[in-house]
Amino acid sequence: MAGRSEPPEGTPTGFSGEDEEWRSTVFDESFIRAARIEEFSAQRRLEEETSPVRNRFAPAPESRWGSGLPAQGIVLGLIVLTALAVAVLLGTNSPYNGAIEHTSPPWTVVVPLVPGEEVPGGTVDELTAEGPVADLGVGAAGLELPEARRTEEFGREQVAQALALAKEYAVAATLTPEVLTGATVLPVRGLLRPEQQRQLDRSLAGGEEGPVATGWLIRFDPSVAALADPRVRTGGTFTVREVGAGRALEVSVALVAAYAVRPAEADVDDPASLFMVQRRLRMEFTERDLRERRVVLVGSQVAAGPADCAVDPSRELRPLFAGERPSGDAPEGGGTDPFSVLEPSAAGGTVCGTLRQTPSDGPAGS
Structure with missing residues (x-):
């Protein structure tokens, strides 16, 4: 209630002092603005926990979050924290991160091919101009891929x-000069699954167990042999099939490679010789491997010569020059033709041998 106090701007004109006690109290605009309190409406006063009046000049109450932290900042921070939590949850439950694929080491077989006579020599041009070597391509161009066709579970791409x-x-493992000379293994290692990368490292370190290093890649002992020509003559075939009930694609490679080599300390004018390698590789690829551009080497078979059976070929190859x-003496038998992998019957990568019949007096129990 205003009582009988004077208006802030004095007594309004038109009233005598004698009637002051009985005159009506006047509330003009300036009086209302100067009032310290504001009375809320009846509806507002009916709301719970609401005071019927508001002090116009009282300081605004501090937020329960603190005066230095605006509500908008709190909301924004909560949104960011929620987004981070969702991202972490999705990453943890991702099917690609959760599954750890065990990768077995490849089986490897390395067979030295022993010559039955003295190793012939000559210039690089003389060695590669005649015979089956002349029909091979040079480098990667000699390995032609077949047309890709979709399978039951995998598309053409x-x-x-x-x-x-x-x-x-x-x-990388057969034709790259830096790998052949032992300068690096990165072109091969970088294509393998991480677990097989560690397996390759152990093989290169000379571990007694597991696959041999020359099953993973072809490399010469740099203290013994040097490339007379960095260009490798090669040819090969590729076949594809599904394995593991459509879980993976298996690619089989059968190739032959001809290297012109000479002794490491020889002069460039000294005669070179051909070192032949026959390789059969079997690789597998799951959908994840294809996305990550990874190779799983399942098996590798190498026949290489001319070489000496008395020299261990497991870590490095040492040609006869x-x-x-x-x-x-060379083992008895018909010998191995390195170029046999180019025949159509060799595309499947099947290796056949002769089983020697064991003499016996007759069927058991007779």
Whole structure:
């Protein structure tokens, strides 16, 4: 209630002082503005926990979050924290991050091919101009990929990618000069799954167990042999099939490579010789491998010569050079033709041998 106090701007004109006690109290605009309190409406006063009046000049109450932290900042922070929590949850439950694929080491077989006579020599042009070597391509161009066709579980593009990765591995592990001379293994290692990368490292370190290093890649002992020509003559075939009930694609590679080599300390004018390698590789690719551009080497078979059976070929290859002979006699038999992998029947990568019949007096129990 205003009572009988004077208006802030004095007594309004038109009233005598004698009637002051009985005159009506006047509330003009300036009086209302100067009032310290504001009375709320009846509806507002009926709301719970609401005071019927408001002090116009009282300081605004501090937020329960503190005066230095606006409500908008609190809301924004909560949104950011929620987004981070969702991202972490999705990453933890991702099917690609949760599944750890165990990768077995590949089986490897390395067989030295012992010559039956003295190793012939000559210039690089003389060695590669005649015979089956003349029909081989040079480098990666000699490995032609077949047309990619879709399978039951994999599309045409996936099959093409698997073939391309298989060729990339074959080139890195068989034709790359820096790998052949032992300067690096990165072109091969970088294509493998992480678990097989560690397996390769152990093989290169000379571990007694597990696959041999020359099953993973072809490399010469740099203290013994040097490339007379960095261009490797090669040819090969590729086949694809599904394995594991459609879980993966298997690519089989059968190739032959001809290297012109000479002794490491020889002069460039000294005669070179051909070192032949026959390789059969088997690789697998799951959908995840194709996305991550990874190769799983399942198996590798190598037959290489001319070489000496008395020399261990597991870590590095040591060729016999022009004019040299093996320390022992060559094994009996028809020998191995490195170019046999180019025949149509070799595309499947099947290796056959002869089973010697064991003499016996007759069927058991007779």
